[in-house]
Amino acid sequence: MQRIKMILGGFFENCFRVFRKFIFSVVSVGPIPTHIAFIMDGNRRYARKHKLKEGAGHRIGLFALMSMLKYCYELGVKYVTVYAFSIDNFNREPKEVQYMMTLVEEKIEELLMEGSIVSKFWVRLHFIGNLKLLNATTRAAAERAMTATAMNNNLVLVICLAYSSTDEVVNAVQKSYENKWCKLQGLDSSGCGSDEIRLVDRSHLEKHMYMSVTPEPDILIRTSGAKRLSNFLLWQSTHAYLYSPSALWPDISVWHLIWVVLNFQRVQHNLEKKKKLL
Incomplete structure (x- = not known):
């Protein structure tokens, strides 16, 4: 019986793969979007809805992410960004924060294994955000993953950890100021060109x-039906097509992706025109 189930499972999977390819x-x-960003909302609600143990929703959500990454690769999307952990999430119960960090470390190890979706599709990993807020082991795992996948170029997966848009903008202002200040310090006493450098x-x-x-993302998807960006990519999403399906993140499917891409194609020309006006 088990063997029959495996054969049938493989048969239906192959049929679905062929249909998906078509x-x-x-x-x-x-036009296919170059960059799709996801706010993976609804993992905890999914666990409560299905009466699962605490944390189970996030684990199932990781399977959903791997499926979505595969679909994006097959469709020809070059960049995928996910909101994995915001700076505000550090205000949650310490036990939950530690569980999430442990889960991140475990998933990184899985992604770096031979035969994973990263090695199969040559995915490059970027972890971005205020990474110094992470504990030492999580930060080391993220840095190891970025080094190990630095030569991969088929698809880029950007994982936002300890991230918020306000922190990103403040950091960018600080870095810009430091860069300009160093250049000003290097000017001769005449101050030639100082106005340009100060700008x-x-x-x-x-x-x-x-x-x-x-x-910049072409499409930004937030699951669970929420209509807010929650401090995610505020600077970059000015011209992104926004989509908020009612499905919780673990329930997101290939059909949601197809639907949003078709709608994006309908308005893509107008979005490009608005970008050129900047």
Whole structure:
């Protein structure tokens, strides 16, 4: 009986893969987003809804992330960004924070294993945010993952840890100021060019943003039906197409991805026109 279940499971998986490939080929007739960002909302509610142990929702949510990463790769998306842990999340119960950090470390180890989705699809990992707020072992695991995948170039997965947009902007202003101050210190006594060096414009700030490793997101998806960005990519999402399905994050499916890409294609021309006006 078990063998029959395995055979049937493999058969249906192959059928779904072929059907998915066909659907993606049809969707690819239109413009494919370069960068999709996700706010993975609803893991804890999913666990409560299904009467699961505390933390189980986050583990199931990681499976959903791996599936979504695979679908994005198959569709031709080049950058995927996920909001994994905000700075505000450090205000939660210490036990929950430690559980999340342990889960992050475990998942990093899995991603670096031979045969993982990272090695299979040549995914490059970026961990961005105020990483000094992480404990030493989590930070070391993130740095190890970034080093190990630095040469991968098929897909970039950006994982926002200890992140908030306000912290990102403040950090960018500080870095820009430090950069300009160093240049001013190096001027001769005539002060030639000092006005130009003192000027901090948008390009200077964006160069020092945590998210400087990616282009701006074309689509930003927040699951669970919430209609707010919760301090995520506020600077970068000015022209992003926003989508908020009612599904909790562990319930997100390929059909949500197809639906949002089709809607993005419908308005993409207008979004590009607005970008050019800046």
